[in-house]
Amino acid sequence: MKQLIPLIPLVFLAACGASPAPEFFGATRTDVTVNGRDYTVFQKGERVEVIRLGYAHRGEHQGIRATMIELIPRVTGCKLRESTLTGDSGEMRGSLDCPKQP
Known part of the structure; x- marks a missing residue:
């Protein structure tokens, strides 16, 4: 059992899935499945x-x-x-051109 204890944090990290680049910390996260493949989209302002x-x-x-390119405008x-x-x-x-909010 002692040998398994160091592995526990790694299991939790693996369960988290995708992590954003530092530029995208605090970004809106959207998880999407297309054709059986999983993607994560992070948007922060006009960056994706x-x-x-x-x-x-x-x-x-x-x-x-x-x-992946098609997902960007859809998400x-x-x-x-x-x-x-x-x-x-x-x-x-990449960078985005987003509609201005009224």
Whole structure:
């Protein structure tokens, strides 16, 4: 039993799923499943971060990246400024153009 005690915190960390980059601490978090794959979207102001959860096989990355880009306006209600997009099929970040609130 003593040998298992150090592993307990790791189990809790693994259960938390995606964690945002420091820039997105305090951001709105949305968990989404598309085609059986899980993603987490963090939005803070006019910045967005999308994280893919789980393993991706060779040949899946281009489709995953396209799905991540499609998720951004659907989840945030804002338009992605495509020229600001960085990252890959595991994690990407970008800037948004959001409608002004009245």
